[in-house]
Amino acid sequence: MRALVYSVLLMMLLMTPLLVEAQDPFSGFESAINELTQSIMNILNLLKESAISIGRVLAGTLIALGVVLWASDIFTYKGRKLILAGIILLILMELIP
Numbered sequence: 001m002r003a004l005v006y007s008v009l010l011m012m013l014l015m016t017p018l019l020v021e022a023q024d025p026f027s028g029f030e031s032a033i034n035e036l037t038q039s040i041m042n043i044l045n046l047l048k049e050s051a052i053s054i055g056r057v058l059a060g061t062l063i064a065l066g067v068v069l070w071a072s073d074i075f076t077y078k079g080r081k082l083i084l085a086g087i088i089l090l091i092l093m094e095l096i097p
Helices: 002-023 027-071 076-095
Strands: none
Touching (some): 027 076
């Protein structure tokens, strides 16, 4: 009788991890999916920061080129448009982050 009780207790002890694994068979994938998601978020954040940096440089270039064109009376109208476009781009770059 004791042998039967011991064998039942041993079987219950061995079956507990199997039952937990049977209830959630994809628990091992959860950490891999979380790491992949975090990596994707880091890449997207890097791309966003790079785009904002490039946009700020481009806005400054547009404003400087527009001022040169406007002040030299070569292309006054295009110079004003470039200045306005640079200011709008600079405002948008400051609002995005």
